[in-house]
Amino acid sequence: EVHLLESGGGLVQPGGSLRLSCACSGFTFNNHAMNWVRQAPGKGLEWVASISASGGRTHLADPVKGRFTISRDNSNHTLFLQINNLTAEDTAIYFCAQSPPSSPMLTLAFWGQGSLVTVSP
């Protein structure tokens, strides 16, 4: 059974940094592209970042370019999202999501439970 478990969220001051992690199990991690999607309180979904199975290719949404970095550790089956220079607009639940091999970095097959990031003074 596919299992994605996010961690690392919390309360951060504006301008601060955070690193989210997503521990993955139940599938061959290095065969799948992985993604981060966020959801602001009471709002819809926003695609944030994607990384290829090997880690050699990444894609970031325009609003986060220059501040967010996606990376992965295939040896430890873990996905990361480094978030810098946080603003109130970054307050959201951040979901880790797996892409199917048939459409890597473009569609989502399985989702984690999410990690809440709150940016406030």
Place this chain on the structure above:
Amino acid sequence: FMLTQPHSVSESPGMTVTISCTRSSGSIDSNYVQWYQQRPGTSLITVIYEDHQRPSGVPDRFSGSIDSPSNSASLTISGLRTEDEADYYCQSYDGTSRVFGGGTRLTVL
């Protein structure tokens, strides 16, 4: 491009409901459309991928389709159950963007 969904729909148990997702530019059939379900206070599950494919474990009451003339995709749920009450999001992409629709709140009353 944008994907536009109705804000909300409602239907009675046992009936059939269809949720639309209209693409603003580019052809709806040029890139796959997915549908995700989010029950209140929970995470998401994929109910349809690649336009009409259903993941294992998703009931066959859920189906997806594409309509090129209207440049839209649809999610149809038949035999509605109270457990189907949730937010549903469509999603597609192009060469540079991965886009979600705004979501549709399905009420089963």
